[in-house]
Amino acid sequence: MPQSSRPTSRPLLTGLLLAVATGLVIPLQGRINGALGATLDDGIAAAVVSFTTGLVLIAAIGLALPKGRAALRRILPALRERSFPRFYVLAGGIGALFVFAQSFTVGLLGVALFTVAAVTGQTLSGLLVDRLGIGPGGKRSITGVRILGSVLTIAAVVWAVSPRLGAAADVGSLLLPILLPVVAGCLMSFQQAMNGTATVHYGSPIAATLVNFVAGTVILWIAWLVKLSLLGHGHALPAEWWYYLGGPMGCVFIGLAALLVRSLGVLVTGLGMIAGQLLGSLALDLVLPAPGTVVAMPTILGTLLTLFAIIVATLPWPKGALSSRRPGKGQPGQSRKQDSNQRPVG
Template identity: 45%
Template sequence: MPTATAPWLLLAVFSGALISLQSRITGALAAGLGGDGFAAATISFGSGLLVLAIGLVVARGARRGVGRVVADVRARRLRRWQVLGGFGGAAFVLTQGLTVGVLGVALFSVAIVAGQVAGGLLFDRMGLGPAGPQRPTRRRVLGAVLVLAAVGLSMADKLGGGLPYAALALPLIAGVCVSWQQAVNGHVRNASGSAYTGTFFNFAAGTGALVAILVLHTVFVGLPDRLPTEPYLYLGGLVGIVFISIAVATVQKLGVLLLGLCTITGQLAGSLALDLLLPHGGAEVTPATVAGIALALAAVTIAALSGSTPSRIVTRGAAADAPAPQESHRKLS
């Protein structure tokens, strides 16, 4: 593993731990809203967008970055779908609210990870991320398989029968959406020259999608009767800003698959730490959980040893000299 890559790997693992923290906060917020996951997801995304919008007012560089992204979209150097990475985040939190109660956290996590790893392999091979095409080397594939095994091992003693396995399709699709989100967010970062701007567009797209869905949900169900008063329940947006910013900044350095493997490892480790420090809901730390985290760390190390150098993948009709990774957002269609 190149020494220069190690800090980016550690940052990506840390961002995964923050995802676990945000999930715990958003879950508690949904419970405080009478089980309304739609409202909880919208509040989480919306609060993050509000903080970022205030930052735009005081940060001239961030405003210039927004202007550069808008100009690139108008000039078609940046495709419109490339600024909609927030849809992936919206799909994740909505699927969490819709299926965790049916599947349980264990099966939900396995399905999300399976979709995320599959999406990472696919999108790296396609060159969808700003790092350009990444060959699915044997070590990367082995790392992906070991991460799936790690998640299954850590959850093995929590699985039960009689579950509607057909519902696994939603988190599987959401996992692929998360990988797509990580890939396209990097293009916005390249266009703007700022991870802050990429994060802002992510929250804007995600909040817009969630507000539209919440409006439809409200027509049939109505709004929660009250808002919880505990201040920490409204910190999910701030936590999301941090881990999405890290993903935006690191995807070009690591590629979509390796970034996903690192965040998955961080999620497992973060969940373990939260269960040890803040146990709730009957959560229990078992030897299988610890063994799964150890296996995930080994998987990330194996995948990282393959390096993150973009491969020269030439498709029919493509020029032999592929564009530099930093310019890939101007070439994708």
């Protein structure tokens, strides 16, 4: 049955604002998990704590809410009936891979270069995932407008983080480390599409979020146990409660992303979250700056350009905008059909 490529249940503006709001939590989650990793002297242990607390929270929510329990009961029947490819339940492993990429490359690349690499991968793969129709919203064409919006987004992120790129000037020697966040970013679009499709069949993003956290938690626990046997453990868990907010924030991010891709598509959902990520980073740098942080003008202007890029990618442009196809180059008989149905465009 053909699927519509237009939003079906949520106005575009509302969904886009939700995507931006969801992206706002990512920098704060990164700041918390980074601080926890430094306190524990173990980045993998911090990821384990984040995923485990998120798993406990989403399991409690799913069991407490009637709709959540109903959605959880649909997980096994959906897998038995192959309502979607079974490997979609491993989407949480992509989140674990992203955490691995952060743990092993941020120290080498720096946060700025890591962000550029991950955003580039996510934006480009968002176009591909929408074109393949992997997400629940069906296929969405790769138009000139969507390509322009994607290119503007990547350029905007590079501009926004450019004041922090000085330490990573020798990009050539970092080519291989850069590939890891690029791949992780590419897979993030697939994760959102897989979660969105699973959510349709489960009936709630709660079930999809729970399955994600189960897969990611298992993978990270295995990785941490291997690391523990080889290198030993780090420091004890801190007593401050705010160190444990990273997992709940991950629940918000994964759940809303799975819900939004159905109406917005993978690309626009990703662009909205990228904008929220830059806005959240800017707000953190202004309100709770890390030591040595300086908010430069390129960061502000690059963030504004990202918002403009999203407008370019989401506005209802006239059909064929920025297309290289010229009038008269269509299929045989197209001109006669257009003559009989043509209406003026205001």
